[in-house]
Amino acid sequence: MGLVRMATPYTTQSASTSHTYSFGSVGYGNRIVLFVNSYAGVNSISGGYTEHEWTRHTFGIRMLSKISMGSDSSVTVSVSDSTDRISIWMYELSDADVFYGSSTGLTSSSAYYGASDLPDGCVSLIGCAVYVAGSDTSTVSWPSGYSHKGFAFRDWNDGAPRRVYSTTAVNEYASGSVSWSQKLINGLPSATPNYAWAAGTWGPNPDETPPSVPGNLRLTGMTPTSVTVAWDASTDDSSGVAGYTTYINGVEKGTTTSRTGTFSGLTAGVSVTVQVDAYDYEGNRSEKAELVVTPINDTTPPVPPVVKVTGLAAGKITIGWDTPFDQSAVVSYGVHLNGVKKAEQAGRTYTFSGLTAGAVYTVAVDALDLLGNRSAKGSRTVKAQADTTPPTVPGAVAVVATSKTAITLTWNPSTDDNVGVTGYGTYLGGLRIAEVPSRVYTFTGLTPGVTYSVGVDATDELGNRSARVMLQATTLQDLSGAAPPYEYVLYDWDSHLPLDSLPLQNVSFEITLGGTGTLSADIPLFDAAYTIGRIAAATRPERTMILVYRGEQLVWGGRIVDPQDYDSESGVLKISAEEVIGIYGHRYVAFTGPRAGTRSDTEVTWLLEHASSAADRRWLTYEGVAGTGTPVDREYRSEDFSTILDKAAEVAAAPGGFDWYVKPGWDAVADRPRFILRRINRDSPPDTGLTLEFPGSVRRFRRSTRRGLATRTWGQLRIPDGGVLLSSVTRQDLLAEGWPLIEQAWTFDGLTSQAALDAETKRASDASGGAKQLLEFDLAITSDVRWWQWELGGMARVVVTDHLYPALPDGSPGLDRNMKIVSLKVQPDSDEGELVTVTTGEHTVAAD
Structure with missing residues (x-):
């Protein structure tokens, strides 16, 4: 930063009103500073310069500057009088993008320019000019560190010789002030009619911008007690990246100028959060990149890679493969031809060449993980010849299910003469919606009550497509009113990081007062991105949560317990999940x-x-x-x-x-x-405001197939010293028969001992063991039925009039009482649209 160069100054003995000063090419982004000295008035200066100072004196000094865009090499100054004298000189400064201030001085006083409190590394530039008559300069003294030039001019008016002295000082200083005054020049000739100067200060922009966040933080090595990570370089727009700081669980572990780090002393099976940030030479620090890793004693090999043929020619086969799931991370792949290993590489494509045209070859790939475990081979058998023949047309195409917003299509398999059928294209009208590996597809997000044209064709891995088969299908009418959509997202149980968003079908989930909420669903593997390996990676039992959203509202959460039930004929994987929190329920x-x-x-x-x-x-x-x-x-x-x-x-x-x-x-x-x-409050359960009325808001109702309600009875006795005694009794025999559990609390008065309290609590529990009913209500869903806002354990009014509960003589309903909500079962997209079943419990305990 500072002075790059001082160009040879400009002067002339030729009379002209236009003066062009050529100073040579200026670096892009550097600042050009001009001092224009002229007796005559200046009409214009080319190039878009900003004028900072002008002495407005007989011998005027103008100080101007601009930032060069790399195309500046000269300037043209137009003056009003061709006979007057002019001199121009130019300085090129680097890192001088901020202008801090300027000043001028004249012969009338002892001028001073001070610049204080400026950022470190500022550039201060001071220029002056002295016009004298005669040529006796033997006694002129200039201060140390200043440079000066003397120029002879012809006086166009009287022919007498004149001399103009110009001087400049360029100081790079750390702090404080810089000054200059006319008293610094000594020994000037006595005939010095004019003396003036201009000064300016520039400096760099303060660097307050942090570097970019380190990119692509990734796991590159692991042992049961250590992990190694790497990251991509950060960038900085000013001073440059000086290094990186690493952290474990928020605790700083050290700094480095490399882009890798190893952390030891960890505990096998315990997740840690690795963080990395970048800092520049001015101390600015980026946000942290973050990665949750779990060091393990990984003895399980990766899943075999899924190999695809991506190119064929006579004597040449090109393949690619997916990134297989592994407990740690895959680091390289072995590539094989007819059982012979050809390469070990990190990339996921490979071309076999020099093969016999038309010959059949077996190509295979295996995967190696961080801890040295190698997978079984994923393989394909293919001819080394060009393939332009499409598969056969899918057979027996049929619409097998419709709902308000979805249409499900199935078909029989196609065949292919070489690489094999790798998928099917599904079409909504003329638009291809998806490429699917299975033979079932559901078009979702449709409008109720609309007829659609849906279809399918077959494709091989090289993109050859069969003819298309199209059918007409109509979605069901929507009689329920608008409601927000469902979304199903998988999260890692331990790290809380989202894993995937899956296209689930046939979803059914239940929220139960006793803490036994469950979910079941199908994953139709109709999207080429959702391979069996990827689904397995995203649905690990006891490690993966599935969360159900209604619009932006989270309505259910549970842990995957069984993702293994796969039907290859339908292309559907069945999953189930259970309650997310072990302490779920009342x-x-x-x-x-x-x-x-x-x-x-x-x-x-x-x-x-x-x-x-x-x-x-x-x-x-x-x-x-x-x-x-x-x-x-x-x-x-x-x-x-x-x-x-x-x-x-x-x-x-x-x-x-x-x-x-x-x-x-x-x-x-x-x-x-x-x-x-x-x-x-246990004494006043929440009122949901819900009324379940049949006929009315309830589509139908039935007595539950469950046996009834078992009760855990809590007894409470307040004793005179202010404490309490508590006991509880549970009807384990009823629970063993599958009766749902409701917990009730009772306060008993007049007892004096723990034994008496225990006996009274048991009596109340026994009294609650009689037959009690549960009623299940299927709701007619309308836009104002927002079941996710009801509270389990809350009270709902149940009003029923039918042959089971005939109207009373006064015309009132046969059943009209408050009952507790025991469970909610939801089927988001049943054959009847969204179906919500509310189970209420008739709970009475005969305890005095």
């Missing part, structure tokens, strides 16, 4: 009560610490009580409890329990799903 929980300085939400904290796993807690938040979210004392004493969730004796003075349950939600701060732990 519970009546004893707790110590708040001690001094605590808040009521400490009871929820205690519950989380004692009744859930660490993985569950990472998905949970809680709400529903005053003071939630404020700082709390979480150090509750586990020794206060003899049996968590079942029995607590002589707990501290406070209310004795609370109902709680989990419902899906969204964490806006962390931008991820969450499950909300809600606390409600």
